[in-house]
Amino acid sequence: MVTADAAAVAALENESLSPWTAAQIAALPEQKQYRARLCRAADGELVGWSCLLLAADEAELLKIAVPLARRRQGIGRALLADAVAGAARAGARRFFLEVREHNQAARALYAGAGFIEIGRRQGYYRQPADDALVLEKSLRGIYEKSA
Numbered sequence: 001m002v003t004a005d006a007a008a009v010a011a012l013e014n015e016s017l018s019p020w021t022a023a024q025i026a027a028l029p030e031q032k033q034y035r036a037r038l039c040r041a042a043d044g045e046l047v048g049w050s051c052l053l054l055a056a057d058e059a060e061l062l063k064i065a066v067p068l069a070r071r072r073q074g075i076g077r078a079l080l081a082d083a084v085a086g087a088a089r090a091g092a093r094r095f096f097l098e099v100r101e102h103n104q105a106a107r108a109l110y111a112g113a114g115f116i117e118i119g120r121r122q123g124y125y126r127q128p129a130d131d132a133l134v135l136e137k138s139l140r141g142i143y144e145k146s147a
C-alpha cells in the first residue's frame, strides 16, 4: 500500500462500522510495524483490504473489509489467509483479533479459519454499542521446520 491509496481505502472503510479516517490510513505506509494489504480486481478497483500489526512474536488483525457489492465472493477469506500467512512468515507465533459480538459475518469467517474465542471486552465498541470478542489462532507449526 502507498499513501496514494488512502482515499480509496477510506471510502471502503466508510462502508463498515468503526471506520478509520483517511489520515490514519495515509500514515500507515510510514509505520513499518503495520502491514496493510490491498486486493484489487483486474481493472484496478479496490475490492478489499487488511491491516496487521506485528510486534515481537505476536500479530493482531486490526482491519479487514470488503466493499458491500463484493461480499460473499471469497475475498474476505482470501485476505484473512494472506494475513495469517504473512504473520507467520514474519515470525509471529500467535495471531489475535477483536470482533463485535453482533458481527455474524466476520465471526463466521473467523470460525471457519480456525480462530477460537479467548476473551470478551464488555462495552468495548460504540456506535452501536457492542462487546468485543477476542479471538486467537495459533501459528505454531506454520512455516516452522519440522524436527
Ligand SMILES: CC(C)(COP(=O)(O)OP(=O)(O)OC[C@H]1O[C@@H](n2cnc3c(N)ncnc32)[C@H](O)[C@@H]1OP(=O)(O)O)[C@@H](O)C(=O)NCCC(=O)NCCS
Pocket (backbone or CB within 6 Å): 015, 016, 017, 063, 064, 065, 066, 067, 070, 071, 072, 073, 074, 075, 076, 077, 078, 098, 099, 100, 103, 104, 105, 106, 108, 109, 110, 112
Ligand atoms: C467480514 C467480511 C470481511 C467478510 O468478507 P467476504 O468477502 O464477504 O467473506 P467471504 O465471501 O470470503 O466469506 C467467507 C466465509 O465467511 C462467512 N461469511 C461471510 N459473510 C457472511 C454473512 N453475511 N453471513 C454469514 N456468514 C458469512 C461464511 O462462512 C463464508 O463462507 P461461505 O461463503 O462459504 O459460506 C465482510 O463482511 C466485511 O467487509 N464486513 C465489514 C467489515 C468487518 O466487519 N470486518 C471485520 C471486523 S472484525
